[in-house]
Amino acid sequence: MFTSLSIRNFRCFESLSIDDSLNRVNLIAGLNSAGKTALLEAIYMLIGMGNVELVVQLGNYRGLAGNYLGELSQLTELLWNSLFHNLNSSDVIEIRGIHCGREHVAQVSIDRVSTTHFSVSDGRADEGTGELESLPIYGHFLKLVHSKPDGSVVESAMVIEAASDGALTVRVASDPPIRPELPFRGSYLGGNKSRGLQNAATKYTRLESEREPSELLETLRIIEPRLKRVRVGVVAGTPMLRGDIGIGRMVPLSLLGDGLGSLTNTLLAIADAPDGVVLIDEIENGFHHSVLSRVWASIDEAARRYNTQVFATTHSFECIEAAHEAFREDREYAFRLHRLERIADETHVITYDQETLAAAIRTNLEVR
Amino acid sequence: MPPRSGIRAPIQLLVEGADAQFFFMHFLNHMGFNNVEVQGEIEWRGHSKVYKDAPDMIKGLGLRSKLDEEDLAAFDRVRNEILGRLDPSDAEISNFGGVTELHSFLGAVWNAPRARTTIEAIGIVRDAELSASGTESAAEAAFKSAYAAISASELNPPERPLQVVGEKPRIGILILPPGESEGMLEDVCLDAVQADPAMPCVDEYIECVKRSVPNWRGQNRKKASVQAFLASRPEPGLKLGEGAKLGYWNWSHEVYSPIKQFIEDLTGH
Numbered sequence: 018m019f020t021s022l023s024i025r026n027f028r029c030f031e032s033l034s035i036d037d038s039l040n041r042v043n044l045i046a047g048l049n050s051a052g053k054t055a056l057l058e059a060i061y062m063l064i065g066m067g068n069v070e071l072v073v074q075l076g077n078y079r080g081l082a083g084n085y086l087g088e089l090s091q092l093t094e095l096l097w098n099s100l101f102h103n104l105n106s107s108d109v110i111e112i113r114g115i116h117c118g119r120e121h122v123a124q125v126s127i128d129r130v131s132t133t134h135f136s137v138s139d140g141r142a143d144e145g146t147g148e149l150e151s152l153p154i155y156g157h158f159l160k161l162v163h164s165k166p167d168g169s170v171v172e173s174a175m176v177i178e179a180a181s182d183g184a185l186t187v188r189v190a191s192d193p194p195i196r197p198e199l200p201f202r203g204s205y206l207g208g209n210k211s212r213g214l215q216n217a218a219t220k221y222t223r224l225e226s227e228r229e230p231s232e233l234l235e236t237l238r239i240i241e242p243r244l245k246r247v248r249v250g251v252v253a254g255t256p257m258l259r260g261d262i263g264i265g266r267m268v269p270l271s272l273l274g275d276g277l278g279s280l281t282n283t284l285l286a287i288a289d290a291p292d293g294v295v296l297i298d299e300i301e302n303g304f305h306h307s308v309l310s311r312v313w314a315s316i317d318e319a320a321r322r323y324n325t326q327v328f329a330t331t332h333s334f335e336c337i338e339a340a341h342e343a344f345r346e347d348r349e350y351a352f353r354l355h356r357l358e359r360i361a362d363e364t365h366v367i368t369y370d371q372e373t374l375a376a377a378i379r380t381n382l383e384v385r
Numbered sequence: 386m387p388p389r390s391g392i393r394a395p396i397q398l399l400v401e402g403a404d405a406q407f408f409f410m411h412f413l414n415h416m417g418f419n420n421v422e423v424q425g426e427i428e429w430r431g432h433s434k435v436y437k438d439a440p441d442m443i444k445g446l447g448l449r450s451k452l453d454e455e456d457l458a459a460f461d462r463v464r465n466e467i468l469g470r471l472d473p474s475d476a477e478i479s480n481f482g483g484v485t486e487l488h489s490f491l492g493a494v495w496n497a498p499r500a501r502t503t504i505e506a507i508g509i510v511r512d513a514e515l516s517a518s519g520t521e522s523a524a525e526a527a528f529k530s531a532y533a534a535i536s537a538s539e540l541n542p543p544e545r546p547l548q549v550v551g552e553k554p555r556i557g558i559l560i561l562p563p564g565e566s567e568g569m570l571e572d573v574c575l576d577a578v579q580a581d582p583a584m585p586c587v588d589e590y591i592e593c594v595k596r597s598v599p600n601w602r603g604q605n606r607k608k609a610s611v612q613a614f615l616a617s618r619p620e621p622g623l624k625l626g627e628g629a630k631l632g633y634w635n636w637s638h639e640v641y642s643p644i645k646q647f648i649e650d651l652t653g654h
Contacts, residue, residue: 048498360501367496376489380424380479382497383391 018326019060019294021115026054026102027062027125038368040353041320044300044340045295047357052364053330054078056357057205057296060328063112064201064294066123066163069175069189072096078207078298085323092177097127097159119166121200128160128174163200202293204286210384217270218249218256220285225249233284236315239308240276262266275303280312287319287327300329301336309339317347334385341374354384391498394422395505396476396652397554399491400556401512405570407626412477415636422474455482476652484515484527488534495538504603508651509535512569513560523567524560531558547643549650552630554603557651563643571607574625575614577638583617 018041024033029052045053058075061218064070065222110125159175175189224233238244241264250259250267258281259267271278279302285344304312320327331337337354344352354369369377369384377384398413400406413421451610481490485519494507508548511523529545535542535556542558543550549557552594562568562576578584590613594601600639615621615628628634 110489123531153507356496356498358498365501367501369496370492372489373492373496376486377493377496380493382493384493384496385498 041351051357118198122164124162202290279303295328301333394474394477394499411629480483
């Protein structure tokens with residue numbers, strides 16, 4: 018579990034520190050543009066060091082997806098420079114995290130040398146390992162450096178190349194020329210968490226092979242009490258989760274409402290990241306306020322069972338109050354509320370422990 | 386009730402109980418602070434600026450003009466919106482609840498949105514009511530608990546009562562009655578009206594009760610005296626804080642001098 022984080026020169030953060038106040042489940046609040054999503058992105062960069070595809074994914078989550086054409090410099094501005102504070106890519110992004118007492122450091126920079134010694138793959142930087150084809154690369158590239166607690170360093174890079182038809186292709190490279198093992202398992206669930214239930218089907222199959230996922234079914238009944246069973250089926254060539262709600266036919270879960278999709282995705286993401294990290298943007302989306310407390314209780318239970326650390330953002334006071342209610346039933350109270358607030362042009366993290374949050378809720382003091 | 390807005394006033398006075406809230410609101414009014422708000426659970430007595438303006442505001446929002454329970458419930462629903470339209474206050478006075486809740490409440494205030502940019506001074510007011518051990522006075526115990534609450538909130542506490550230390554926020558602790566080893570707000574008020582013609586009657590009444598009522602709880606004597614005194618006023622049946630609004634506690638008495646000095650030091654006025 019991460020206990021501390023520090024971020025420098027990333028997105029809206031010139032610098033940001035959270036010292037020794039992280040817990041198993043962390044809820045991030047703050048005004049619009051305070052940096053809640055950027056904080057999740059920074060953690061995502063840290064846990065996924067070595068997977069340069071994350072940079073493209075983050076661009077997608079920010080609505081920067083597309084079939085890129087045109088000037089190479091425009092795409093690098095879009096995908097790369099936007100990672101840097103004030104778009105200033107001449108400095109290095111540094112994200113540090115203390116995990117189980119050991120420090121992991123991720124550094125991101127744009128290297129402007131003309132030739133590198135990196136080996137380059139033609140494919141995507143998927144999870145897993147395998148040798149990469151060795152090719153020299155030219156031009157500048159985005160470099161990611163992961164310094165592990167044991168002192169070893171893994172470097173990886175993203176190159177953007179223009180094809181003859183004008184299409185821009187993202188290519189990845191690493192040194193040593195082996196696809197690096199990712200430091201932590203993890204998932205990033207964007208604002209619409211019910212999207213991508215195909216991924217949920219894969220995760221469910223993996224979970225099913227390891228244990229009977231009956232707890233998941235029980236939990237999903239918080240949202241859909243009619244649910245009798247959940248199965249993975251292939252529809253039109255696409256694996257998807259389907260549920261039996263007693264109408265004689267299995268129904269894709271995605272048709273049973275945003276709440277069910279959100280809870281399914283959230284719990285499967287936690288189960289699929291043992292000893293890892295799950296990041297959830299706008300966690301309250303899709304949930305009626307009356308079920309929020311039970312949703313949090315199920316997240317608490319799943320996070321403990323799989324030893325998964327959760328970071329989520331919210332704008333909802335009801336969501337915060339429900340989390341406090343759920344976690345205070347747990348003797349450990351493995352929960353912290355953190356608010357990002359700009360003070361004198363710097364972003365600060367203000368953390369509420371159990372007593373302080375209880376007092377704020379009791380006296381109707383604002384916390385967001 | 387929806388959650389209220391964040392901290393809005395530069396001066397935050399944290400006191401013990403609703404009576405103390407209203408007492409200090411009117412005391413500050415007497416000292417020239419015109420824009421003082423009482424925060425937290427508020428009963429409708431027309432005390433707070435927000436609630437005083439409630440009828441017009443409710444009318445302005447298209448709700449019924451006659452104030453009854455339904456209107457007040459409706460007012461609660463839109464209170465946040467109304468708060469957002471008001472000018473910032475000079476001071477907010479909050480009830481931190483019981484002694485054991487001071488630490489968590491101070492933490493909630495200091496953690497609240499915009500608190501660290503808005504708050505210039507925090508004053509904590511406690512009664513010297515209970516002593517934790519035989520070796521220290523009630524006033525010492527009260528000061529220690531306030532000191533510990535400030536330290537636990539990562540703020541710098543003063544070294545003695547009435548002292549104001551630090552900059553943004555300035556912090557001070559007022560133990561009531563000032564300079565006494567034990568007592569409470571009621572003692573201050575009763576001292577201020579000691580020369581009032583009603584006071585011999587009040588004392589006589591209390592002595593009579595003491596003699597006549599078996600098992601009378603003598604520890605409530607001061608509170609009973611306050612009630613007896615207030616019963617002698619033109620508008621009887623008020624609480625201590627409500628009596629403050631009508632000026633029943635003789636603001637000009639010198640017993641308030643150290644309290645006025647404390648408020649001046651705290652507010653910088």
